[in-house]
Amino acid sequence: MIEFKKLKWMVKKEWLSLRRHPGRLVSIIAFPIIMILLFGYGMGGDLSNLPVVVVSQDHGNLTDLTLDTIKTTDVYHVVNITTSTSDAKAMVDSGQVKAAIILPPNYDSSDGEQKTATLYLDSSDQMGSQVLIPATQGIFNQLSIKQAMSQQAALSSSSNATATNTSVITEDADTSGSLSASLDSAKSTINLQINKIYGNIKYMDFLVPAILGMTIMMSCMMGMGASIAGERETGELARLFMTPTSVATVIGGKIIGKLSVEMFRAIILLIAAIVLFSVTIKGGIIPTLILLFIGALCFVGFGIMLSARTSTQEDYSQLVMPFSMPMMFVSGVFYPIETMPWILQKLAYIFPLTYLNDAMRAVMIQGQSLGDVWLDIVVLLGFTLIFFVVGVLRFNRDV
Amino acid sequence: MKYAIETFDLTKKYKDFTAVNSINFKIPKSSIFGMLGPNGAGKTTTIKMLTCLAQPTSGTAKVEGYDVKDNPNEVREKIGMVPQAVSLYKDLTVEENAELCSDYYGIPEDEKFDRINDLMELVDIKYAKDKRVGQLSGGQKQKASLVASLVHRPDILFLDEPTIGLDPTTKRVLWNLIQDLNDSGHTIILCSHDMHEVDMLCDNVGIISTGNMVAYNTPQGLKDDLLSEQKKEHEKYIQNVLGKIQEESPEKLSASEINNISSNGNVSYLKKMSFLLENSNEDIINSLKNIQQVHSVDIAKNGRVNLKIEGFDDNIVNDVIKTIISKNGKISSISTEEPSLEDVFINVTSEVDEDARA
Numbered sequence: 069m070i071e072f073k074k075l076k077w078m079v080k081k082e083w084l085s086l087r088r089h090p091g092r093l094v095s096i097i098a099f100p101i102i103m104i105l106l107f108g109y110g111m112g113g114d115l116s117n118l119p120v121v122v123v124s125q126d127h128g129n130l131t132d133l134t135l136d137t138i139k140t141t142d143v144y145h146v147v148n149i150t151t152s153t154s155d156a157k158a159m160v161d162s163g164q165v166k167a168a169i170i171l172p173p174n175y176d177s178s179d180g181e182q183k184t185a186t187l188y189l190d191s192s193d194q195m196g197s198q199v200l201i202p203a204t205q206g207i208f209n210q211l212s213i214k215q216a217m218s219q220q221a222a223l224s225s226s227s228n229a230t231a232t233n234t235s236v237i238t239e240d241a242d243t244s245g246s247l248s249a250s251l252d253s254a255k256s257t258i259n260l261q262i263n264k265i266y267g268n269i270k271y272m273d274f275l276v277p278a279i280l281g282m283t284i285m286m287s288c289m290m291g292m293g294a295s296i297a298g299e300r301e302t303g304e305l306a307r308l309f310m311t312p313t314s315v316a317t318v319i320g321g322k323i324i325g326k327l328s329v330e331m332f333r334a335i336i337l338l339i340a341a342i343v344l345f346s347v348t349i350k351g352g353i354i355p356t357l358i359l360l361f362i363g364a365l366c367f368v369g370f371g372i373m374l375s376a377r378t379s380t381q382e383d384y385s386q387l388v389m390p391f392s393m394p395m396m397f398v399s400g401v402f403y404p405i406e407t408m409p410w411i412l413q414k415l416a417y418i419f420p421l422t423y424l425n426d427a428m429r430a431v432m433i434q435g436q437s438l439g440d441v442w443l444d445i446v447v448l449l450g451f452t453l454i455f456f457v458v459g460v461l462r463f464n465r466d467v
Numbered sequence: 468m469k470y471a472i473e474t475f476d477l478t479k480k481y482k483d484f485t486a487v488n489s490i491n492f493k494i495p496k497s498s499i500f501g502m503l504g505p506n507g508a509g510k511t512t513t514i515k516m517l518t519c520l521a522q523p524t525s526g527t528a529k530v531e532g533y534d535v536k537d538n539p540n541e542v543r544e545k546i547g548m549v550p551q552a553v554s555l556y557k558d559l560t561v562e563e564n565a566e567l568c569s570d571y572y573g574i575p576e577d578e579k580f581d582r583i584n585d586l587m588e589l590v591d592i593k594y595a596k597d598k599r600v601g602q603l604s605g606g607q608k609q610k611a612s613l614v615a616s617l618v619h620r621p622d623i624l625f626l627d628e629p630t631i632g633l634d635p636t637t638k639r640v641l642w643n644l645i646q647d648l649n650d651s652g653h654t655i656i657l658c659s660h661d662m663h664e665v666d667m668l669c670d671n672v673g674i675i676s677t678g679n680m681v682a683y684n685t686p687q688g689l690k691d692d693l694l695s696e697q698k699k700e701h702e703k704y705i706q707n708v709l710g711k712i713q714e715e716s717p718e719k720l721s722a723s724e725i726n727n728i729s730s731n732g733n734v735s736y737l738k739k740m741s742f743l744l745e746n747s748n749e750d751i752i753n754s755l756k757n758i759q760q761v762h763s764v765d766i767a768k769n770g771r772v773n774l775k776i777e778g779f780d781d782n783i784v785n786d787v788i789k790t791i792i793s794k795n796g797k798i799s800s801i802s803t804e805e806p807s808l809e810d811v812f813i814n815v816t817s818e819v820d821e822d823a824r825a
Contacts (some may be wrong), residue, residue: 073570081567085558088599303554307518307615310548311571312540466521 072318077356079328086329093171096333101340103283104276113192118196119165121156124149134211136187143203151302160188166196181280276341277428278401283337284360285421289392290373293384295322300325301380306467315463323368327361330368334360350435359431359445360436363424366448370420376431376462381382384425400426420451471496471623471654472517472753473818476526479512482682485514488678489526494671496622499645499655501669501686502664503808505816509678512659514625519658544572547616548625555606555690557601561592562598565618570599578617586614590644606637613644623654626666630664642668662809672808676816692736739804740787741773745797754790761787 086093120206122138124131129304156168168188174181187204187293191197298321299305308318334357341347354457370391378384396460399405399421405413416422427444429438438445472494479487487509494500504510515521519530520540522814527534533541554623555564565583574582589592590611595603600611609629616624630638645668649655659665665672666686674682674689682689744751747770757773760783763776776783786802791798 081556081559084563085556088558122564161490202669212750244523303552304549307568308571309553311544311568312543313571317703359634373493440759466515 069248072107074313074317075321075324078325082329093128096329097336099283099287099320099333100365101336101344103279103391104337104340106346116142117141118200119147119149120144120200121150121159121165121168121210122146123151123153123156123168125151125153125169125171125173126175130176130211130265131171132209134171134175137207137269141203141207143199151393157188163190166190166193167204175357177372180391193310204205218256230435273347273433274344275402276345278399278425280334280337280341280356280360281421281424281428282362282396282399282401284330284334284364285395285442286392287333287422288326288364288367289371289374289388290385292322292328292368292375293378293381293388295326295385296307297378298381300375300378300429300467304466309467314461315465316367319372319460319463323372324367326368327364331353331357331361332366336363347432349432351431351437355431356428357443359427362452363428363446365419366420366424369452369459371454372459373462376459377464387450398422401423420448423451427428469496470494470529471498472500472528472530474513474517474526474528474655477513477516477523477528479509479516479521479527480524485678486574490675490678490680491682492673492680493654494654496757497649497652497654498670499668501534501672502658502675503660503665503672503812504675508675508816510675511823513675514627514656514658518546518625519543529618539752544619545621546623546625547621548617549609549616549629549630551631553600553612553613555600555608555615556597560597560599561587561603561607561614564611565614568615569618569668574619574822581613582618584618586617589647590614591640606633606640609641616735617648620655620762622634623656624648625656625658627658628660629657630659630661636808638664638667662807662812666808668813674812674815682811682815689804689808691810693806693814738776739773740776740784740802741771741804742787742791742801743769743771744791744798745799747772747796748794751791751794751796754794755787758783758786758790812823 086096120138120269122135124135135149136146148156148159152167153170159165160168165188168186169187170184170186172183175185177183185208189197189198189200200463296305305318338349338353338356342349371388374387374391375384378387394415398408398416399419400408400416401421404415405422407418423444427441427448430441431438470493472492474491474493476489476491477487478489490509490513502510502513510520516523516535517530519542525571527536529547530542533545535542556567559567564581565586566579568601569579569583584593587596590610590613592607592614593609595611598607600608629645630641633641640793642664645655645657655668657665657669669686670691672684672686674679674680674691682690682692722762747766752764752766752772755761755772760776765773767773774787776787787800788801
């Protein structure tokens, strides 16, 4: 009963502090929303309407078809159609447009020679380049197929007809050298059908579960610094340790107090994700909250382990940064772990956030149950156990 | 059990650094004990060990009969502490902080609020009970801290620099409070740099320097010790000087020559007396110098005449006054000064410092 009262006070203290500092409460609510907005709109969106200029030096059906296709593709925003290659290149060089799509002078001729379209590209914009190259290659592939098919049809009616090929080369505006190989005209009629087993997943859908995990990780680890090292520095912890109270009760109280606030934050995060980005949680809100709870417990434990012997909040901040920053970037929050270099992939598996992200994505995107992600949960609980045992053993009651 | 606190070779080491070096002292029950020492001398570490906030490296201490190593929770029940930096939760009110401490000490629910109310009335902070600690003034914070520290009715109260940074009026309020608490039976351990505070409040004083208890006595005892020690040193010095002179010149020195040597020697142990004269003149000063027990006469910038005198009794005061009046001097004010606790502190700690440097 006495121990319960002590634990209750730590929870009460956390909430009274929050209530009496409306600024902090706003931060608790606003921070997750800002994170979601920042990463959602900043990183989760698709690139489109990239400004381009088209150089059209010929007339005919193929030219018209090509121009129509480029104009109607979302990726491009056609700023100008010109006949001057040098003018178009100047526009790219000056940064007015991201690329010039240069159709050759013989583009519409039917002499059977290979036609080479050029993508004169501002490769200093890496993100834009990554979108423009495949989009342009895709358009000319399609056009080549169409051209080949129509010529095939013509060939069958007239044996004198000659096949025509089109290809595109990519020319880097910075180096003005040809970078990518010419594309051979496509002759294949094999069609690739893509079955997306989890539906049409946007980057935002991939991002939100991990942003939730990362936000909980950051606030738990930083919060425990203020709660233990900060109170050790300002003397409140000494006041508690002057009473006949065990280390376990003091730490337990801190944990429960912190978890109650973090779960409130998690709920706000989920609501923000649902309202702002129409994120659907396929596995259900309760399993998602349970996962966030386990994650919060794990990171609070991590915070206790690190703060067990630190005497000031500044020391703690310095100590926690080498763990929190790599964890943020290596644990697959922004990019799938599989796309990272092998050494980072190995590193990712020693961070608990990796397992939380994996479980969160499985539940939120794939609709899996907690039973399906048991391995992630077991690993997280294992980490939690280690952190708490080490934290309590290392905890220095001397203040 | 006669003593509230007894230490037995109490030692605390941090790696190679010895913060407290095997100290032994006893503090009688229901007394006020002043703990003095320069910054970094080991006072706070000693208090931390006595309040179970730090484990002794070796040796031990008994607090109200309980060993700090073996029975820390029993010790914690018996002590309260008002640390120098207010260690209350700044976002909680005065009453909430006291309530939190009550629950941490396991005070029964039906007693809790009565105790808190009584204490808030005792220290006169009830009017601010719903104010957050972060919004209180320095004096109010110390009072709030006292309430939180006394809620479990401890036998011993540790006060670490309780009046530092407080205005003189608030200081006096706290001093009265400390005296009242002592009168009601609490043993008070007062850690302070305010010599006046310690001199006025404490029954016994211990001076810690470089981790050692270098002096322990009543405040008056310490001052008397200093005087007698300095007198002995002075006599030793004079004997040395006279011995050397007599070795070099066999003829004996006259009494006036001996007096001249001793008055030019180390006279820091001598008591001081000072006057402010309306009509100070050379005749008066020379007459004062001729009084046998007067060792030196100085005139300060503000015109005050300072005398150093050996054997401070009523006769010498009378002699000095009579001499001034006989020379038609008019005295505006007169004061006498004995060695202060500050003199004791500086003397004791500088000796230790010199030894350490040697």
